[in-house]
Amino acid sequence: MIRHCRITLIVFAAMSAGNTFACAEESSRIRFTTDVVPVLTKLGCNSGGCHGKATGQNGFKLSLLGFEPEFDYRAIVKESRGRRILPAAPERSLVLVKATNQKPHGGGQRTRVGSEEYKILRRWIADGVVAPAADDPVVERITMSPREQVMENRTSEALLVTAHFSDGTSRDVTRQAVYESNEPEIASVQSNGLVRTHDRTGLFSVMVRYGGSIATFHAAVPLQATGQPQSETEATLNYLEQNLTSPVEQSLIRQWRRLGITPSEPADDATFLRRVSVDICGTLPTRKEVEDYVDDTDTEKRNRLIDRLLDRPEYASNFGLKWADVLRNRGSGYATGKQRPGTALFSSWIRDSLAANKPYDQFVAEIITASGNQNENPPAIWYRQVRTQPDYVESVAQAFLGVRIQCAQCHHHPFDRWSQADYYGLAAVFSRVGRKGGFADAEVPTNEVIYLKDRGEVLHPRNGRLMRPKALGGPEFQLTRYDDPRRSLAQWMVAPDNPFFARTMVNRTWAHFHGRGIIHPIDDARDSNPPTNPELLDALAAEFVTSGYDIKHLIRVICNSYSYGLKATPNDLNGDDSQTFARFYPRRLSAEVLLDGISQVLDVPTQFAGGPGSLPPGTRAIDLPDENVPVSFLDVFGRPARTSSCECERVDAPSLAQALTLINSAEIQRKLTAETGYAAQLAANERTHVENSTDIFLRLLGREPDRMELQAGTDFLKSAEDRGEAYRSLLWSLLATNEFLFNH
Amino acid sequence: MSHAAFIGSVSQPRRRFFLRAGAVPLIWPVLAVLLYCSICSRASAQQLDSVFPVSAQAGTSTSIVFAGSGLENLSSARCNSPGLIFRKTKDNAFLVDVAADTLPGLYDVQTIGSNGVSSVRTFCVTRQPHIVEQEPTEPQTIQSVALNCVISGRITKGDVDSYRFRATKGDRLIIECWADRVDSSLRAMLELFDNDGRRLAVNRGFFGVDPVITYAIPADGDYIVKLHDLVYSGGDSHFYRLDVGTGPRVVFSVPPVVERGRTTDVTLYGWNLHTSESNAARETGAGRVQTASSGPPLKGVQAGRPLSYESTIVPVTAPASPTTLRVLRSPASLAVAGFPHDFGRADVPIQISVSDIPVVLEYDNHSSRTAQVIEVPTEVAGQLTRGNERDWYAIDARSGEVLYFEAFGQRIDSPVDLDISILDARGEVELAAFHDDVDNIGGLRFPSSHLDPAGRWVAPADGRYMVTIRNLIGSIAGDPRRVYRLSVRREEPDADLVAIAGQSASPVGVNVPRGGRAVVDVMAFRRRGMNRSLRVSARNLPPGVTCSDIRLGPNVTNAPLVLTADAGADTVITTLDLLCHVDAGAAAIGRPLQYGTMIRSGLPTGSGRLMDELPVAVAGNARLRITADGHEPRQHQLYGELKVRHSPGGILDVAVRVDRIAAEDKVSISLVGVGLPPLIVNQTATIPAGRDKGYISFYLPHSLPVGTYSLALRADTKFPISGTDKMEDVTVYSNTVTFEVHPPAFRIDLDLTAPRKIKRGEIVKVGYAARRMNGFIGKIHTELAAPGTVTDVGRLRGRGVSSTGQAESGTIQIIANEDAELGMHPFLRLYGVGVLEDEALYHGSCFLPMEIVE
Secondary structure, three states, X not given: XXXXXXXXXXXXXXXXHHHXXXXXXXXXXXXXXXXHHHHHHHOOOOOOOOOOOOOOEOOEOOOHHHOOHHHHHHHHHHHHHHOOOOOOOHXXXXXXXXXXXXXXXXXXXXXXXXXXXHHHHHHHHHOOOOOOOOOOOOEEEEEEEOOEEEOOOXXXXXXXXXXXXXXXXXXXXXXXXXXXXXXXXXXXXXXXXXXXXXXOOEEEXXXXXXXXXXXXXXXXXXXXXXXXXXXXXXXXXXXXXXXXXXXXXXXXXXXXXXXXXXXXXXXXXXXXXXXHHHXXXXXXXXXXHHHHHHHOOOOOHHHHHHHHHHHOHHHHHHHHHHHHHHOOOOOOXXXXXXXXXXXXXXHHHHHHHHHOOOOHHHHHHHHHOOOEEOOOOHHHHHHHXXXXXXXXXXXXXXXXXXXXXXXXXXXXXXXXXXXXXXXXXXXXXXXXXXXXXXXXXXXXXXXXXXXXXXXXXXXXXXXXXXXXXXXXXXXXXXXXXXXXXXXXXXXXXXXXXXXXXXXXXXXXXXXXXXXXXXXXXXXXXXXXXXXXXXXHHXXXXXXXXXXXXXXXXXXXXXXXXXXXXXXXXXXXXXXXXXXXXXXXXXXXXXXXXXXXXXXHHHOOOXXXXXXXXXXOOOOOHHHOOOOOXXXXXXXXXXXXXXXXXXXXXXXXXXXXXXXXXXXXXXXXXXXXXXXXXXHHHHHHOOXXXXXXXXXXXXXXXXXXXXXXXXXXXXHHHHHOOOHHHHHHHHHHHHXXXXXXXXXX | OXXXXXXXXXXXXXXXXXXXXXXXXXXXXXXXXXXOOOOOOOOOOOEEEEEEOOEEEOOOEEEEEEEEEOOOOOOEEEEOOOOEEEEEEEOOEEEEEEOOOOOOEEEEEEEEEOOEEOOOEEEEEEOOOEEEOOOOOXXXXXXXXXXXXXXXXXXXXXXXXXXXXXXXXXXEEXXXXXXXXXOOOOOEEEEEEEOOOOEEEEEOOOEOOEOEEEEEOOOOEEEEEEEEEOOOOOOOOOEEEEEEEOOOEEEEEEOOEEEOOOEEEEEEEEEOOHHHXXXXXXXXXXXXXXXXXXXXXXXXXXXXXXXXXXXXXXXXXXXXXXXOOOOOOOHHHHHOOEEEEOOOOOOOOEEEEEEOOOEEEOOOOOOHHHOEEOOOOEEEEEEOOOOOOEEEEEEEEOOOOEEEEEEEXXXXXXXXXXXXXEEOOOOOXXXXXXXXXXXXXXXXXXXXXXXOEEEEEEOOOOEEEEEEEEEOOOOOOOOOOOEEEXXXXXXXXXXXXXXXXXXXXXXXXXXXXXXXXXXXXXXXXEEOOOOOOEEEEEOOOOOOEEEOOEEEOOOOOEEEEEEEEOOOOOOEEEEOOEEEEEEEOOEEEEEEOEEEEEEEOOOOOOEEEEEOOOEEEEEEEOOEEEEEEOOOOEEEOOOEEEOOOEOOOEEEEEEEEEEEOOOOOOOOEEEEEEOOOOOOOOOEEEEOOOOOEEEEEEEEOOOOOOEEEEEEEEEEEEEEOOOOOOEEEEEEEOOOEEEEEOOOOEEEEEOOOOOOEEEOOOEEEEEEEEEEOOOOOOEEEEEEEEOOEEOEEOOEEEEOEEEOOOOOEEEEEEEEOOOOOOEEOOOOEEEEEEEEOXXXXXXXXXXXXXXXXX
């Protein structure tokens, strides 16, 4: 009943607003900025795939999504000798006959004669194509009603969008606004703002754009309990709520309750041990570790395990590898012998910082403000790959602020609030980064001295205005001529109330352990890509800041979270879930961890060609100085080239090459057939097949075989004539299983 | 120029050494036996790559092995300390006896063999017990050492060296690796582990790229230090010295500079200084050593649990006479006069600079409002501990006053990149800014550029001005090692000169073959407006060895100095003793040169350093000798024999005589200039096979300042390798050619439309301009000429033209004989003589690029 009333009210409000608009249409003149441009946006004329792209379309170029009305006015009215407009006979204007497809139009029919959009355009032409004036009202913001909603499957919700103008007026622009759903499988949205949910459950949001402003509608489609009694879910969640009191756990439980989701069962000890060992240390647990942990009856054993893992050098190696990707510690494409000392120095510095648990704010500030000789000051090596204006802006924004701001280099960001002024204001922070000394390698100089130049300026590309250094979305920095703007940026970034910094790190870390960020992708935070659980993100960020940006503390919090300890197996009440962490999301081991894992279980280390020296025997893939150590296995399994700060460069998608590598890899063959390797040890020992099979399962999969597996394994081993070949085959088979290849 | 400033230190004869350096007086015949070089007919370069072990304890004998190339028939070795005596045991193996009173520090060692003296490598003398790395027989074996020792080791490819030692709770441990600072190619990485394998500390660079770990030992037990190359590279040249101890280590001092002739209280900062308090008092004998913690302990910059800096105040007086360096000094620190200072029982001296103007300490002066007023001249010693710190000073200057600002940071091993700005009295308007002095006159062989700023400033009006100094590479971390010197003084021209073994792409020693020559590169680091000609002379040369004075003309920074040995010269080793002279009124002031060496070649590791002395050996016999003459008279058909008088807009003809000592004349000889003043374009010439004379000519551009210059020639040819049918490359150098450039009387410029080709049998007309200069109004007679001949040039003939009065142009007819040699005629020119009262006094020429074609 309540819901029914609400819809009625909304419809009434929309009708009222429509009337207001109609009246306004009758009484007021059409303004180019606030009336015509939104129509062009609505019709898709100024989209990136049409006339809004950088080169325009067939000689007609508009600003992307209408962020530059003056430019658009000139393009429509002035260019091509004004042939696109015919005030004497408005309906014969090219913009109208093309849009209605009365004349051949590459973009097809965008509207029809007599439509609302048609009328606006026609009237603007008939009124004399009035140019945008300085005192024209502009859209200050748009609001939406409702802003968030819980919806059921296969229902609809009408959105009402209101634009608020600089002259104090406001009006309904629901029909003129543009809508986009971020989860079309859960809900789609029509051009009139009507949201329709489908069969899937989960969270979704709808981005609404009008006149350069953006608003977002957030909604949840809870699971409709089918087989399981609702009370059982409630009971489970109540129990959890009473026993898990931290803000992190509470926010998770609230989300599950909101969506009617029941989390999966907690994972068993062996599974958790393997999972957390891989995630923290990039290393499989040994048989002894498995047995010791499973046999341990201490209720605090998970905490102690996590602490132990965080103290191991492999923790620093594993996360050092991750940060080396993000920080683009790249050796590829250059004279390796000359670049490697730098990459080795930088990767070592990253690992040391992590091992010493250097506070994250200090870690980042040391990189951002790095100066001095790259041969002596490792964080300055970050500036070896990051050396151009786009590199500075985009690397900082993406790596540390979780923002993809690339679009704003050329135009206003289409899905976010970032303008070119934001982009070049941040670029100005780095305008005085000077370089001297060093020597030129094939492409990139090395051993440079990074220093603060006397001068350096950045101009706005459109208006030529001198840009003052400013934070992203923050204030201009107050600087004297001798101040390094990078220090101000670092101070702004690491301030406890910074809206991006801590949230980006906790989101990145959460994604590392859960396989998906609370904001996903992790480095694409924007209004139109909201966190799936804002409370959770805020709780983690607050915990992180309060701890003094203690990375190990953050990892402890995440690894001890209830969601991280869940089984990967879905139940009936979370099978659709891919957003709320109601179960563990399995993912393939990363390339380096997989190779090291194979080396470990087969007891044959990989021999890396280090150059210019020789990497010592036993060097692990997660310890390699850069991505340019030639190992085809790593490339096949998604080792990134480190050409950007995006973690998305590391590919975990399956490929045919991966399958072929598992079948034909000479490296795996070498490890299987090594004289001193595990396979040879199995062949040579005098233990029974049952004992050996148990050992194999514990070693490879971190668990004992079940009865059927044991039977199948021993049967196979008994059937083989060659004991060595039998064990090699069994090992090979298990290496190719998803259970081995995945962290689950 | 101030005489006192230029003289600096009193010139003194350089020491000479024999094989037992300092212990035996100069006895030339002894060397003849020791060098065993008379059997050698040709000397190849000796390159000493390593001395292993690289350290020895004072008062002990240590076995060492020399490695390198060309180290044939080694007979001995030499060092710049008399306390080190080398005794050959076998091949390249020696025993070095280190006298007990030898001070700790770094010394220079060179081998002596049939090829003469080698390039130089560092050798360390320590007070601590010395241990040599034992390669483990089992991979997991770790060598045990006692705490407080010095280890010499070497890293092979992929190698990780480990040492186990026992320490006691409370020990204040310092582990310091010396690699780059002792001429090693190793880029060392240090790690400290406890006995359970837990890593306690790591470092990859503290003294430049050499690492240090300091650590307060938390519990009794065994600890392990591991060392490897950053990229797991290795080899003979990857040696190291590793200090593992709890003794005192001074890191830096405040002030880093003391005034010459005055005793100054200097605060030393470092680790474990207090534990050596009594030792320090006893060592210095001053009885007023104070131990003070100047404020709260300074925070170290190491990860993990490093030691905090301690400080101690000691009185320091600069020694009256030059002392052995004993510390590493980079080429850029040439302008930094200094001396090593030993603190108590510390095993490592530190370098303290000396200034000849008053030195003051900075005080709280971090804003323009609290600027510290300083007089001129003054040298301020300060610190920029915080990354964004700025120090402010105020000076009072008169309108037109010329002041010279110079800061020292990188050159005194401080981790800073300094920048100086001069502002108005309110500190708001920047009037001048001085940045890096990037002039690298030593090139890849002796890289001399640095990050320290210097500059000249003229006060625009009477009044007060602000001077601010800051560090451009401060980052966000503080570091108390960031000390600096800021010198504000009048513009008193000065120059520091250095000599290094010359003209080789790899490190070499200076070896003069009997009957031949060797080149030493002389570099002048001019400062504070010094632009005058400099003269360099050698003294105390052994019998049979000569060296002509050379001149570095106005603003010239590089020139070759050539040593020549008679064919009968004794085999000998001495040290070069060079003086620089600059005209200063009636008297010429002389000051000893400093000496340097190349350490490694190429990028990115190319490096050089200063050293105490430059040994020179007479070794081997020359097979070829060339003699250059830049003053050969010219025969003119109208004016007879003409004396050469060089001036801008003229051509320097260098006549080259070839003496083939090992008679071999079937191969041509290529000539090229060496050490040319920067404005003179180099040329090449060839002396064909079978000839013993040739020419090479250089155009002296109009912009060449009047002055005296020196250059030399390099001759490249091939000689057969005896017993084979193969040839080997041979390079020799000429004597230096010194020539004075006078003001020109006229200049000749070729017409832009002049023909560039002439056919056999053809006549062409070549227009030119002859502009009189400097008041000359006499006749100019112009002819076609080439080196050694005028008018009739290789079957090209010119018809001379005279111009008198105000005539400033002319045309020469050139006739090519039918049998004229095809191609470009080398160094063809229009040659004008200026005639005054029928006497041809002046000369002016320009090259005529004319090709003879069919």
